[in-house]
Each structure stands twice: as structure tokens, then as C-alpha cells.
Amino acid sequence: MDTGLLLIPGPVPLHPRVQEELGKPALPHYGDAWIKAFAETQDLLRFLWEAPKGKVFSLFGPGHAGLESLAFTFLRPRDRVVVLDNGFFGQRTAEVLATHRIRVDVVASEWGTGFDVAKLRKALAKPAKAVAFIHNETSTGLTNPLDEIVELAHAKDAFVLVDAVSSLGGIPFPGGRLQVDAAFSASQKCLAAPAGISPILVAPSLWEAADPKTVDGWYLNLFTWDKYQREWGEWHPTPTTISSNLFYAVHRALVLVKEEGLQARFDRHARAAARLREGLGQLGFEAIAAPDLVSNTVTCMRPPTGIDPSILARGLQERHNIFISGGLGPLRGKTIRIGTMGTQAEPEVVDRFLAAVKTLV
Numbered sequence: 001m002d003t004g005l006l007l008i009p010g011p012v013p014l015h016p017r018v019q020e021e022l023g024k025p026a027l028p029h030y031g032d033a034w035i036k037a038f039a040e041t042q043d044l045l046r047f048l049w050e051a052p053k054g055k056v057f058s059l060f061g062p063g064h065a066g067l068e069s070l071a072f073t074f075l076r077p078r079d080r081v082v083v084l085d086n087g088f089f090g091q092r093t094a095e096v097l098a099t100h101r102i103r104v105d106v107v108a109s110e111w112g113t114g115f116d117v118a119k120l121r122k123a124l125a126k127p128a129k130a131v132a133f134i135h136n137e138t139s140t141g142l143t144n145p146l147d148e149i150v151e152l153a154h155a156k157d158a159f160v161l162v163d164a165v166s167s168l169g170g171i172p173f174p175g176g177r178l179q180v181d182a183a184f185s186a187s188q189k190c191l192a193a194p195a196g197i198s199p200i201l202v203a204p205s206l207w208e209a210a211d212p213k214t215v216d217g218w219y220l221n222l223f224t225w226d227k228y229q230r231e232w233g234e235w236h237p238t239p240t241t242i243s244s245n246l247f248y249a250v251h252r253a254l255v256l257v258k259e260e261g262l263q264a265r266f267d268r269h270a271r272a273a274a275r276l277r278e279g280l281g282q283l284g285f286e287a288i289a290a291p292d293l294v295s296n297t298v299t300c301m302r303p304p305t306g307i308d309p310s311i312l313a314r315g316l317q318e319r320h321n322i323f324i325s326g327g328l329g330p331l332r333g334k335t336i337r338i339g340t341m342g343t344q345a346e347p348e349v350v351d352r353f354l355a356a357v358k359t360l361v
């Protein structure tokens, strides 16, 4: 079956060695082989998050499950959390946290612009338990400055809860050096694995400060996951069944990241995104994100006058079998979004896409 070229910002085409894992017979989610792969995955996750001492989890669920698990485990109803919103996923984070009866204080800035430092400082003048933000805003193709935000939050004793869904494995995330307290990602983006596992990082300091007795819930409670790792670690290290095909596919994707090397991988993403922006720029497209904040994993651009983004996307699909995304929220009908994540971040892929666009504009 010709599935075409998937250039949406996740899921992305699977590497053949990752794809291969999905076609294997189902295996048990316990036993010796499983324990070995599980332990390797834990090490690979610490490597990926650049956090040798971090507590890591492969939560079985999408990125949002990662967010809810961190909210359930480390935040309580009535806690005040400052949420940075400069795009769709910042807004979504505020919405999700509010459903946990957390007092959400949104610090908004215009989509495509950086977060407002003065507003954040003002919001942090009052005590806050945490600052939640999106490392790479997939809706606008913008990367927020991880180090700066972590520093501002820590200066006011707030912990950081970071959405690294479209950055982990594509853009540097020095979780250990920056002492990132809590972060989550999703397997279907820069790791180029199937959707369904949310890699999680928790700093030891945040972990030790939390009181397991005050955490509600079971499945999304990370203390449950930790208990099974500790008490059943010899044979069955997770609280529930996990699809073995999915787990081995993610394990394989992580091995591929390690084989490539993080810096080489980040450079590959940077080169592919620059090539894409340059090519689209020559055709009159303009990035939504401020020039110093443009993302290396997601490109969001407004087409030149006279080009309708949805007609362009349809033309790419019907004439070239290439799939891209449109705008979200206020950018709906105004922009196109293209991923350069994992397998998409290759010069031939970018060139094939640009050649196809040229036939339609």
C-alpha cells in the first residue's frame, strides 16, 4: 500500500527497523527478555532527556497522559500554577490543569512571539507552585527558551512542568544540567516511533519532596508506576499490560537515537528545518514564529497572498500523495504546518516536498 509521504507534525513515517517491530508476534509484557528491554529503555530515556540521575517512566498513553500524570502526581487542587500561553498547546495545558481544579494563572503573549518576561516576573511575584509551558509550540513552529524560563521559575521556588512533546529527540533538552523538575513527551514525534508511549522525566528533588499518600488516582499516579518498578521489577515492572509491539518499537527507536548521537540528530533537524524555511521563503511564504525562535522540528508558515493553505494542502495530497497540516485556532485556514521530525528531517524529504509545492503555487 502506498501510504504517501507523511509530513504532518507527528505522527511521522517510521524507520524500517521500528516498523519491523510492529509486525512481530505479540510477546508477554513480563519475563526475562522484557526486563532486559525495559532496563535498556530506562537507560536510553535518561540519555535522551540528558538527565543521568532523573527518574524516568515510559507511560503507556499519549502525550496528554504524560501531562495528566505529572499534574496528578505533583500538583493538588487549589495549587497556583502559572501557564505560559503563546499558542494552542499552551492554552490546552491551561485547560487540562484547570480540570484538576488547579488555580491556573495564564501569562499570554501573541501567537508566534516569545513569552512575555515582564508578565511572567509579575505573575511569579505571588507564590506559585509551578510554571507550566511548552518547549516547542507545535501550533506556531516556535521554540520557547527552556533555560530562561527554568531560571525564572526556580528563582521563585516554583517547579517547572515542561511539555517536550515536539522537541524531545529533535531539539536539545538538557534536563539534568537545567534541573528540569518534570517533563513529558510523546513517542510519535521526533523519536519517529508509533504513538502510544509518553516518555516522562522527573527530577529526584521533586520526586523526594512529593508525598505519595496525598496523590489521588492509580493509573496516572506515577507512584503506582514506581511501586511496580521497585516491587515487581524482577519480572513485571509496570502496573498494567503494555503492548509489546509498541514497547519494542519505541525501544528500537531509542536505540537508533543513541546510535546516531544526540548532537548529530539535533544538527540534522536544524539543517532540514533551515532548508525547508529557505525553500518556502523563496516562494514567498512567511514564518509565523519570530526569527530567533523558529523551531527546528515544526515549520508553520503563512503562504503568499492568493494561495489558500487548505487548497495547497489538498493539492499536495491529491497530486503528490504528501500530507501536511493546516493552522490551529486563530491560524486555521491561514497557515500550513510541516514536520521535520525524526525520519522527516532529511534533505531528500524536504526537497521532494519543495518540488511538489512548486507545482502548485
Ligand SMILES: Cc1ncc(COP(=O)(O)O)c(C=O)c1O
Pocket (backbone or CB within 6 Å): 009, 010, 062, 063, 064, 065, 089, 134, 136, 137, 138, 139, 163, 165, 166, 186, 195
Ligand atoms: C506541543 C504538544 N503538546 C501536546 C500534544 C498532545 O500530544 P498527544 O496527542 O500525544 O496527547 C501535542 C500533539 O501534537 C503537541 O504538539
